[in-house]
Amino acid sequence: MNWHLECTVNGEPVRREVPAACTLLDFLRDHLGLTGTKGACLEGECGSCTVLLDGQPVCSCLVLAAQVQGREVRTVEGLAREAGLSVLQEKFIETGAAQCGYCTPGLLVAGQALLDEDPRPDSRELRTGLEGNLCRCTGYTSVVEAVRLASGKKELE
Ligand code: FES
Ligand code: FES
Known part of the structure:
Protein backbone atom coordinates (compact mmCIF):
# COMPACT_ATOMS: atom_id res chain seq x y z
CA MET A 1 0.00 0.00 0.00
CA ASN A 2 1.28 3.46 -0.87
CA TRP A 3 0.89 6.64 1.10
CA HIS A 4 0.48 10.05 -0.53
CA LEU A 5 2.92 12.08 1.48
CA GLU A 6 2.95 15.86 1.62
CA CYS A 7 5.48 17.62 3.81
CA THR A 8 8.18 20.27 3.76
CA VAL A 9 11.83 19.32 3.40
CA ASN A 10 14.50 21.98 3.83
CA GLY A 11 11.91 24.66 3.22
CA GLU A 12 10.54 23.14 0.01
CA PRO A 13 7.09 21.57 -0.29
CA VAL A 14 7.32 17.89 -1.26
CA ARG A 15 4.66 15.51 -2.59
CA ARG A 16 5.46 11.83 -3.18
CA GLU A 17 3.86 8.39 -3.22
CA VAL A 18 5.76 6.25 -0.73
CA PRO A 19 5.26 2.69 0.52
CA ALA A 20 3.47 2.70 3.87
CA ALA A 21 6.44 0.97 5.52
CA CYS A 22 9.03 3.41 4.14
CA THR A 23 11.13 5.05 6.84
CA LEU A 24 11.90 8.75 6.84
CA LEU A 25 15.56 7.81 6.32
CA ASP A 26 14.77 5.84 3.15
CA PHE A 27 12.37 8.52 1.96
CA LEU A 28 15.04 11.19 2.21
CA ARG A 29 17.79 9.12 0.63
CA ASP A 30 15.97 6.98 -1.93
CA HIS A 31 13.00 9.13 -2.90
CA LEU A 32 14.47 12.63 -2.58
CA GLY A 33 18.15 11.91 -3.24
CA LEU A 34 19.18 13.62 0.00
CA THR A 35 22.00 11.22 0.79
CA GLY A 36 23.65 13.44 3.39
CA THR A 37 21.62 11.68 6.07
CA LYS A 38 23.36 8.40 6.86
CA GLY A 39 21.96 5.08 8.02
CA ALA A 40 24.21 2.93 10.18
CA CYS A 41 22.65 0.94 13.03
CA LEU A 42 19.05 1.40 11.81
CA GLU A 43 17.99 0.80 15.44
CA GLY A 44 18.00 4.27 16.95
CA GLU A 45 21.32 3.73 18.68
CA CYS A 46 23.93 5.75 16.78
CA GLY A 47 22.33 9.04 15.72
CA SER A 48 23.94 9.06 12.27
CA CYS A 49 20.48 9.41 10.71
CA THR A 50 19.48 12.45 12.80
CA VAL A 51 17.27 15.04 11.13
CA LEU A 52 15.08 17.80 12.53
CA LEU A 53 11.35 17.16 12.58
CA ASP A 54 9.50 20.37 13.39
CA GLY A 55 12.77 21.61 14.83
CA GLN A 56 13.40 18.61 17.10
CA PRO A 57 16.14 16.07 16.43
CA VAL A 58 14.85 12.56 15.64
CA CYS A 59 16.39 9.34 14.39
CA SER A 60 15.00 9.14 10.87
CA CYS A 61 15.52 5.35 10.85
CA LEU A 62 12.83 5.06 13.54
CA VAL A 63 10.26 7.38 11.95
CA LEU A 64 7.92 6.30 9.18
CA ALA A 65 7.70 8.67 6.24
CA ALA A 66 3.94 8.69 6.75
CA GLN A 67 4.48 10.19 10.21
CA VAL A 68 5.88 13.40 8.72
CA GLN A 69 2.65 14.18 6.88
CA GLY A 70 2.14 17.95 7.01
CA ARG A 71 5.30 18.46 9.01
CA GLU A 72 8.65 20.11 8.45
CA VAL A 73 11.87 18.16 7.99
CA ARG A 74 15.34 19.66 7.94
CA THR A 75 18.33 17.59 6.92
CA VAL A 76 22.05 18.28 6.92
CA GLU A 77 21.64 19.63 3.37
CA GLY A 78 19.34 22.28 4.83
CA LEU A 79 21.91 23.60 7.31
CA ALA A 80 24.03 25.46 4.78
CA ARG A 81 23.12 29.06 3.99
CA GLU A 82 22.92 30.61 0.53
CA ALA A 83 26.26 32.24 1.18
CA GLY A 84 27.88 28.87 1.96
CA LEU A 85 28.45 26.63 4.93
CA SER A 86 26.83 27.33 8.28
S1 FES B 1 20.90 4.68 11.79
FE1 FES B 1 21.62 4.62 13.86
S2 FES B 1 20.11 5.76 14.93
FE2 FES B 1 19.35 5.64 12.91
S1 FES C 1 32.52 8.04 13.06
FE1 FES C 1 34.18 8.78 11.85
S2 FES C 1 34.15 10.94 12.16
FE2 FES C 1 32.69 10.12 13.58
Whole structure:
Protein backbone atom coordinates (compact mmCIF):
# COMPACT_ATOMS: atom_id res chain seq x y z
CA MET A 1 0.00 0.00 0.00
CA ASN A 2 1.28 3.46 -0.87
CA TRP A 3 0.89 6.64 1.10
CA HIS A 4 0.48 10.05 -0.53
CA LEU A 5 2.92 12.08 1.48
CA GLU A 6 2.95 15.86 1.62
CA CYS A 7 5.48 17.62 3.81
CA THR A 8 8.18 20.27 3.76
CA VAL A 9 11.83 19.32 3.40
CA ASN A 10 14.50 21.98 3.83
CA GLY A 11 11.91 24.66 3.22
CA GLU A 12 10.54 23.14 0.01
CA PRO A 13 7.09 21.57 -0.29
CA VAL A 14 7.32 17.89 -1.26
CA ARG A 15 4.66 15.51 -2.59
CA ARG A 16 5.46 11.83 -3.18
CA GLU A 17 3.86 8.39 -3.22
CA VAL A 18 5.76 6.25 -0.73
CA PRO A 19 5.26 2.69 0.52
CA ALA A 20 3.47 2.70 3.87
CA ALA A 21 6.44 0.97 5.52
CA CYS A 22 9.03 3.41 4.14
CA THR A 23 11.13 5.05 6.84
CA LEU A 24 11.90 8.75 6.84
CA LEU A 25 15.56 7.81 6.32
CA ASP A 26 14.77 5.84 3.15
CA PHE A 27 12.37 8.52 1.96
CA LEU A 28 15.04 11.19 2.21
CA ARG A 29 17.79 9.12 0.63
CA ASP A 30 15.97 6.98 -1.93
CA HIS A 31 13.00 9.13 -2.90
CA LEU A 32 14.47 12.63 -2.58
CA GLY A 33 18.15 11.91 -3.24
CA LEU A 34 19.18 13.62 0.00
CA THR A 35 22.00 11.22 0.79
CA GLY A 36 23.65 13.44 3.39
CA THR A 37 21.62 11.68 6.07
CA LYS A 38 23.36 8.40 6.86
CA GLY A 39 21.96 5.08 8.02
CA ALA A 40 24.21 2.93 10.18
CA CYS A 41 22.65 0.94 13.03
CA LEU A 42 19.05 1.40 11.81
CA GLU A 43 17.99 0.80 15.44
CA GLY A 44 18.00 4.27 16.95
CA GLU A 45 21.32 3.73 18.68
CA CYS A 46 23.93 5.75 16.78
CA GLY A 47 22.33 9.04 15.72
CA SER A 48 23.94 9.06 12.27
CA CYS A 49 20.48 9.41 10.71
CA THR A 50 19.48 12.45 12.80
CA VAL A 51 17.27 15.04 11.13
CA LEU A 52 15.08 17.80 12.53
CA LEU A 53 11.35 17.16 12.58
CA ASP A 54 9.50 20.37 13.39
CA GLY A 55 12.77 21.61 14.83
CA GLN A 56 13.40 18.61 17.10
CA PRO A 57 16.14 16.07 16.43
CA VAL A 58 14.85 12.56 15.64
CA CYS A 59 16.39 9.34 14.39
CA SER A 60 15.00 9.14 10.87
CA CYS A 61 15.52 5.35 10.85
CA LEU A 62 12.83 5.06 13.54
CA VAL A 63 10.26 7.38 11.95
CA LEU A 64 7.92 6.30 9.18
CA ALA A 65 7.70 8.67 6.24
CA ALA A 66 3.94 8.69 6.75
CA GLN A 67 4.48 10.19 10.21
CA VAL A 68 5.88 13.40 8.72
CA GLN A 69 2.65 14.18 6.88
CA GLY A 70 2.14 17.95 7.01
CA ARG A 71 5.30 18.46 9.01
CA GLU A 72 8.65 20.11 8.45
CA VAL A 73 11.87 18.16 7.99
CA ARG A 74 15.34 19.66 7.94
CA THR A 75 18.33 17.59 6.92
CA VAL A 76 22.05 18.28 6.92
CA GLU A 77 21.64 19.63 3.37
CA GLY A 78 19.34 22.28 4.83
CA LEU A 79 21.91 23.60 7.31
CA ALA A 80 24.03 25.46 4.78
CA ARG A 81 23.12 29.06 3.99
CA GLU A 82 22.92 30.61 0.53
CA ALA A 83 26.26 32.24 1.18
CA GLY A 84 27.88 28.87 1.96
CA LEU A 85 28.45 26.63 4.93
CA SER A 86 26.83 27.33 8.28
CA VAL A 87 29.01 28.57 11.12
CA LEU A 88 28.79 25.14 12.74
CA GLN A 89 29.86 23.40 9.53
CA GLU A 90 32.84 25.75 9.26
CA LYS A 91 33.84 25.04 12.85
CA PHE A 92 33.67 21.28 12.22
CA ILE A 93 36.20 21.76 9.43
CA GLU A 94 38.35 24.10 11.51
CA THR A 95 38.62 21.70 14.46
CA GLY A 96 38.91 18.48 12.47
CA ALA A 97 35.61 17.26 13.93
CA ALA A 98 34.89 15.37 10.70
CA GLN A 99 37.22 12.46 10.11
CA CYS A 100 35.68 9.46 8.34
CA GLY A 101 32.57 11.66 8.27
CA TYR A 102 29.99 8.96 8.75
CA CYS A 103 28.63 10.43 11.96
CA THR A 104 29.13 14.02 10.83
CA PRO A 105 25.71 14.81 9.29
CA GLY A 106 23.94 13.54 12.41
CA LEU A 107 26.29 15.44 14.71
CA LEU A 108 25.85 18.63 12.69
CA VAL A 109 22.07 18.35 12.87
CA ALA A 110 22.11 17.53 16.59
CA GLY A 111 24.61 20.33 17.23
CA GLN A 112 22.52 22.82 15.29
CA ALA A 113 19.39 21.78 17.20
CA LEU A 114 21.28 22.35 20.42
CA LEU A 115 22.40 25.84 19.35
CA ASP A 116 18.91 26.70 18.05
CA GLU A 117 17.52 25.82 21.48
CA ASP A 118 20.28 27.48 23.47
CA PRO A 119 22.81 29.56 21.52
CA ARG A 120 25.27 29.49 24.46
CA PRO A 121 25.12 26.04 26.06
CA ASP A 122 27.31 25.21 29.03
CA SER A 123 29.50 22.13 29.08
CA ARG A 124 26.86 19.81 30.53
CA GLU A 125 24.14 20.98 28.12
CA LEU A 126 26.48 20.61 25.20
CA ARG A 127 27.54 17.07 26.05
CA THR A 128 23.97 16.06 26.90
CA GLY A 129 22.73 17.48 23.60
CA LEU A 130 25.18 15.35 21.65
CA GLU A 131 25.02 12.18 23.73
CA GLY A 132 22.73 10.37 21.26
CA ASN A 133 25.31 10.64 18.47
CA LEU A 134 28.13 8.11 18.36
CA CYS A 135 31.49 8.79 16.74
CA ARG A 136 34.20 6.19 16.62
CA CYS A 137 36.91 8.47 15.17
CA THR A 138 37.19 11.78 16.98
CA GLY A 139 36.87 10.99 20.67
CA TYR A 140 34.30 13.84 20.72
CA THR A 141 36.77 16.53 21.88
CA SER A 142 36.93 18.20 18.48
CA VAL A 143 33.15 17.91 18.06
CA VAL A 144 32.48 19.61 21.40
CA GLU A 145 35.08 22.24 20.52
CA ALA A 146 33.38 22.90 17.17
CA VAL A 147 29.99 23.47 18.80
CA ARG A 148 31.58 25.67 21.47
CA LEU A 149 33.27 27.80 18.80
CA ALA A 150 30.02 28.03 16.84
CA SER A 151 28.31 29.27 20.01
CA GLY A 152 30.83 32.09 20.20
CA LYS A 153 31.87 31.14 23.74
CA LYS A 154 35.49 31.68 24.64
CA GLU A 155 35.50 28.63 26.89
CA LEU A 156 33.06 26.16 28.38
CA GLU A 157 32.03 26.58 31.97
S1 FES B 1 20.90 4.68 11.79
FE1 FES B 1 19.35 5.64 12.91
S2 FES B 1 20.11 5.76 14.93
FE2 FES B 1 21.62 4.62 13.86
S1 FES C 1 34.15 10.94 12.16
FE1 FES C 1 34.18 8.78 11.85
S2 FES C 1 32.52 8.04 13.06
FE2 FES C 1 32.69 10.12 13.58
